[in-house]
Amino acid sequence: MKKKLFLLFASFIVLTLKAQEHKHVILVTIDGFRPDFYFEDKWNTPNLKQMLREGVHAYGVNSVFPSVTYPSHTTIVTGVQPADHGIYFNGVFEPDSTTGKIYWNFNEITSPTIWKAAKSAGLKVASLMWPASAGAPIDFNISDIGSMGEEVREKYAWPKGIMDTIRREVFSGKQEIKWGEDEYNAQTAAWVIRNKKPNLMTIHLISVDHAEHTVGREGQMVEDAIHEADRSIGIIRQAIKDAGMEHNTLLIVTGDHGFYNVEKSINPNVWLAKAGLLDPQDESNWKARFFQVGGAAFLFLRDEHDQQTKKQVLKMLKSLPSEEKKYFRIVDAAQMKEIGANPHVSFALSGLSGAAFGKEVTGEAILSGEGGTHGYFPNTRNIQTGFIAIAPNIKKGLEIKQLDLRDVTVFVKEYLNLDLPTARGRSSVKYYNAVN
Ligand SMILES: [Zn+2]
Numbered sequence: 001m002k003k004k005l006f007l008l009f010a011s012f013i014v015l016t017l018k019a020q021e022h023k024h025v026i027l028v029t030i031d032g033f034r035p036d037f038y039f040e041d042k043w044n045t046p047n048l049k050q051m052l053r054e055g056v057h058a059y060g061v062n063s064v065f066p067s068v069t070y071p072s073h074t075t076i077v078t079g080v081q082p083a084d085h086g087i088y089f090n091g092v093f094e095p096d097s098t099t100g101k102i103y104w105n106f107n108e109i110t111s112p113t114i115w116k117a118a119k120s121a122g123l124k125v126a127s128l129m130w131p132a133s134a135g136a137p138i139d140f141n142i143s144d145i146g147s148m149g150e151e152v153r154e155k156y157a158w159p160k161g162i163m164d165t166i167r168r169e170v171f172s173g174k175q176e177i178k179w180g181e182d183e184y185n186a187q188t189a190a191w192v193i194r195n196k197k198p199n200l201m202t203i204h205l206i207s208v209d210h211a212e213h214t215v216g217r218e219g220q221m222v223e224d225a226i227h228e229a230d231r232s233i234g235i236i237r238q239a240i241k242d243a244g245m246e247h248n249t250l251l252i253v254t255g256d257h258g259f260y261n262v263e264k265s266i267n268p269n270v271w272l273a274k275a276g277l278l279d280p281q282d283e284s285n286w287k288a289r290f291f292q293v294g295g296a297a298f299l300f301l302r303d304e305h306d307q308q309t310k311k312q313v314l315k316m317l318k319s320l321p322s323e324e325k326k327y328f329r330i331v332d333a334a335q336m337k338e339i340g341a342n343p344h345v346s347f348a349l350s351g352l353s354g355a356a357f358g359k360e361v362t363g364e365a366i367l368s369g370e371g372g373t374h375g376y377f378p379n380t381r382n383i384q385t386g387f388i389a390i391a392p393n394i395k396k397g398l399e400i401k402q403l404d405l406r407d408v409t410v411f412v413k414e415y416l417n418l419d420l421p422t423a424r425g426r427s428s429v430k431y432y433n434a435v436n
Contacts, residue, residue: 022123024249025412026193026240027202029076030229031069031209032374033255034217035060035386037226044223045230047237048388051253053397055390056431062404063257063378063385065331065339065348066293069209070103070146072256072385072405073131077202078111079409079423081340086110087132088342090146093291093300096284102146106136114200114409117418123199126192129185130202140192142166144204153179166191182207182225186232190239197243200416203236205229216261216372217382247392250415254408255385257374260295263354265369266327268297269361275316277309280361288313290349292357294375295383296331298345310346317349324366327355331377339378350377391415393432400431 038048074087092101126140133143134156182205211225268290272278279285290297328349356373406425
């Protein structure tokens with residue numbers, strides 16, 4: 001009896017210690033990740049398909065509007081839509097010039113993040129190639145700085161000297177690191193996981209997006225890119241095992257948006273120029289201007305409250321011939337508000353019938369297009385992204401019909417028990433087996 005009591009007491013201590021042990025979340029996004037990459041046999045993705053059998057997955061995940069990389073990724077780390085987190089697009093809308101300014105710095109995010117919540121809880125945080133993360137409160141951070149250049153990436157890499165350590169330890173002293181190559185990024189992530197054992201690590205793999213922009217949804221380039229991303233997931237999983245973290249890690253592989261093939265390029269500023277609302281010779285002289293982001297175009301008015309110009313633009317769009325009108329639909333102010341898009345935009349166009357949007361202000365409004373893009377209103381199957389999660393005690397093989405990117409945040413928040421009351425997603429508790 002005494003022995004039994006002792007054993008009971010000992011196992012109680014072990015359980016208590018386990019409960020206190022910090023858990024880990026490794027959150028990976030594959031840019032341009034589509035659910036068919038793990039559903040269909042034609043894609044060479046053994047690691048993703050293995051995760052599908054071992055964990056829960058979504059039939060589809062709805063993105064944000066516009067369904068582009070920086071707003072989507074910021075929604076994943078905040079649990080709120082762009083209207084609340086402030087990263088409205090990849091590039092900043094510049095009223096009087098086009099210098100190519102992008103959202104790249106953490107201080108532009110206006111809502112609390114999982115990174116900061118994890119830091120505040122005393123957890124160790126790491127991140128690799130995540131958009132709008134430069135200068136974020138992250139212990140080990142190499143960020144996606146878009147078009148800002150390698151000097152900026154190096155300047156904001158944290159802690160100081162981390163890039164040299166990575167060059168030495170992961171790339172045999174090679175000076176140039178190819179950040180566009182997923183397998184290299186996965187090796188860097190694996191080094192961080194093995195050596196730093198972060199409680200939270202966000203990792204962004206970027207090359208599938210590049211392939212889909214170039215050739216569209218199908219083709220050898222996409223096959224090679226998703227195969228490489230899949231191998232990268234294998235490298236990251238192995239690192240989790242090597243670090244001895246497998247028993248208390250939630251591994252999520254998700255994405256930011258799907259893709260559409262492009263056959264036409266629609267240039268709505270040509271219509272505005274013809275209507276006299278925009279001067280093609282002087283880019284600072286305009287009353288109304290469309291800001292194009294691939295599959296969508298957002299209408300800015302010089303004076304946000306100028307209802308007369310808004311009416312004029314709507315009337316002009318409605319009077320277009322049906323063979324031009326078939327290439328877009330109007331996303332009105334109410335729909336913009338409901339989806340949590342940029343509140344300073346009057347309304348938006350979302351492409352239809354193989355159309356994406358171009359920047360031209362003169363010439364023909366409708367030109368031919370090629371490759372693939374995203375940015376469309378996130379209510380269609382093609383623009384949905386994917387989601388697979390594995391963790392001890394997670395339900396095996398369970399399909400979740402539909403998630404949105406804010407639900408991904410809550411998976412992270414609940415697993416790490418973070419204090420992030422602003423995150424709006426739905427609880428993930430029901431996707432785990434009850435513990436006895
Ligand atoms: Zn993307």
